[in-house]
Amino acid sequence: MHSAGNPLLLLKKEDSMHTYAKRLASLLLAPLLSTFLLVGCGNDQNADDVHAKSQSPREQKERARQVADAWKGSTAAAAWNRGYYPMADVIQKPESGWRTAADQRAYETENFVLHGNLPTTATVHGKVDWGNGKTLPRPLWGAEKAYQSFARNRSEGPRLTVTGARLGTTTIMTSRGRASVPAWLFTLEGYDTPLKRVAVTPSKLPSSPIGQARQGAAGSLKHVARLVGTAMNGRSITVNATHGACDDGPVVKVLETGESVVLYASAAGSRSGPCNAEMIGQSVKVQLRKPLGDRILLDALSGRPVPHGEPGGLSPSWT
Structure with missing residues (x-):
């Protein structure tokens, strides 16, 4: 029996071809539809970003x-309000300032050399004094640690020479106002006044x-x-x-x-x-x-206190 002469077979054949076409169309359209949806989501996200900005x-x-x-x-x-948080440089230059541009460059690049001995001290605590009857004991840095905090370069460029150090005091602005604090006073070759480094550690933030x-x-x-x-x-x-x-x-x-x-x-x-x-x-x-x-x-963004100091600078802040 030939299909050309049988209406039932023709109908089944047409139904089969129609089903095949529908399936083929769905397969071809699915990726396009997915792409369209993805692009739409991306545009919505971009719109949200624009709105946020x-x-x-x-x-x-x-x-x-x-x-x-x-x-x-x-x-x-x-x-x-109970703590000690420095709000100014903890390393203070000589009062006379730098004599030459080379010396200033040596300081900025932390290029120092030690000629002499640094003291070793058994004192483990110092005192922050705000001068209004309020004081706070804080751990004390040793002279070697204080020296290493600013003398971190050993290059061939301009250098400053440290010949010794003694424990003294300096004044620094803090979160509670100006205070007198222990400091290491480093003697520099060619200078009449010392380089000062605050010797007490800040409180925990x-x-x-x-x-x-x-x-x-x-x-x-x-x-x-x-x-x-x-x-x-x-x-x-x-x-x-x-x-x-x-x-x-x-x-x-x-x-x-x-x-x-x-x-x-x-x-x-x-x-x-x-x-x-x-x-x-x-x-x-x-x-x-x-x-x-x-x-x-x-x-406002972080919700935290603003620290003092330039990023990457010589005076680390309490953070």
Whole structure:
């Protein structure tokens, strides 16, 4: 029996071909549909990123308020107010300054040589004295450890020569105001005044009562990395804030309370187009309504105190 003359066989044959075509179409369309869905998800994510980057300064200020409120009256704030945290260089240059550019270069590159002996001392504790009846005992560094903290280079370039050291005192700005602290006074060849290195260790940094802001939240806050310096009257501070390679630089705003000064930073003038992920540090001067005093300086993004010092500098901070 021939199929050409049998309607039932023709119908079955057509049904079979129709089913085959449907299956083939589904196989061909599935990858395209998956690709379309993936592209759609990617576009949605990009839209979220754009939205996160365009959030208002109000959210940044709100985050700063949350950080201030979290620290107010906290166990961390109490520990901070009892501790010793240097807010200035723990290595102090000779009072006369550097005689030559070569000597300054030697200091900046940590290129020192020791001609002589450093004292060994049995004293294991020193005392931080704020001059108002408040003191704090702290472990004391030995002369050798203090020397190694700034003499970490042995190159052939310009060098400074240390000929000896003795234990004395110096004055340094701290989180609780100016204090007198033990220091190693290193004699330098060719200088009448010594290079001073604070000899007492900072207190342990308390755990923050608030965590870091979630990525993309709080109006795309940037990091306030370091406190570079404080004006003599305390009414302005200079900080190192980060920003990206495709913007016009950092903008640092401040929320002041009676207990804290919270800095919240962002980037100005973000530009579209290809951009690398490089983070750049830049110094920014911030004016305060009243002197910083013993108020704690906080970073809104991290929720933690802002450390002192330049990144990679000679004076390690309490962090």
